[in-house]
Amino acid sequence: MGVRVRALALLLLAACAATTVLAQSAPEPLPTGDETSGASLFTGKGACQTCHRVQGKGSRLGPDLTDVGSTRTPAQLEKSLLDPAAEILPENRFYRVVTRDGASITGKLLNLDTFQVMMLDPKEQLRAFQKSDLREHGFVDGSKMPSYATTLSRQELADVIAYLATLKGVVAQ
């Protein structure tokens, strides 16, 4: 093998490595989404309703998504699904209490005053605690929403985003 050929082979190798790096830093744009399949992923495989409410259906634990299609761009929606902890509005942070007997409950904070903590637990039950009965209480760091980067395929992500983009407020049914 001549020096020239070897140099060429090295050059090719370097080019391959460079494209791999590029491919990693700039992920492919999502394929075109299908909103009907997105709607079934929302209630089915994605189990989004265990935390989110749309048009009065689903849980109140996470933010209501009834008009998320008008408040968020598809790029922001994609970010919410892939990296939920990147941006959390203060009112969406979860609250956690630990009672004296060691039980820990995490949920949505509804009210906090000098004596009491009121929250919605994951079963959507209203729970009130006397602060004096609690071992600890405070906001939870990070997001309670799982990232869907690996649990949904690129096509499924696109479908869910296409569905979310159609949610533009309460419509008569």
Ligand code: HEC
């Ligand atoms: C375990 C509860 C939980 C599950 C399951 C969940 N989410 Fe969330 N989601 C949250 C919480 C809490 C927030 C508020 C901010 C945060 O924590 O990122 C949120 C935020 C969002 C936002 C951003 C809302 C905004 O206005 O910025 C979108 C969009 C969203 N979720 C969509 C989904 C979709 C779609 C699914 C299902 C594929 C899903 N979520 C599953 C809890 C959940």
